[in-house]
Amino acid sequence: DSGVTQTPKHLITATGQRVTLRCSPRSGDLSVYWYQQSLDQGLQFLIQYYNGEERAKGNILERFSAQQFPDLHSELNLSSLELGDSALYFCASSRLPENTEAFFGQGTRLTVV
């Protein structure tokens, strides 16, 4: 158990819909990262927050947004969903923003039908 909690574990939704994925970081970790893993692909970095502020942005679509709340949990919002958004979405956390060792949650498997 990495200490990072992601909910829900599975999500099935229709095209055009909007979903919210939730992540609770390990106790004491201030930095949260979101990654997308499509079929047979590596993990693609989406976005990083540190202590409530956006710190880095990767290949995140404009239809996607995220935030980190004062209690340090984070949410990833995916809107106008397309079939190609079907993927595993991982959240990771680390104590510092330098990302030398991030702990990953179990992921949320999103299926868009």
Next chain:
Amino acid sequence: DQQVKQNSPSLSVQEGRISILNCDYTNSMFDYFLWYKKYPAEGPTFLISISSIKDKNEDGRFTVFLNKSAKHLSLHIVPSQPGDSAVYFCAARGSGSARQLTFGSGTQLTVLP
């Protein structure tokens, strides 16, 4: 443009023998490299890392070698055990202000009893 490549999607090794997983990168600005292990239905788990100023780091059965001139990273597992069967991802950290990790596509290691 894949900056981190794992060219072998799979590798099979006999129990007790050495497993060697390889990773190549193209960005000379990466300053830190990590290996993660992933079991099915779980998030990636940090395994071992190495700074770009070193050429070797060892932790028990796991050793990571870095050849900066060749932009090549390898993970050695000795001796290999059936429980090591998993997908292994290498990742590289950018050295700029945005220190996100860039992941390879992973290598499925199967250790045969």
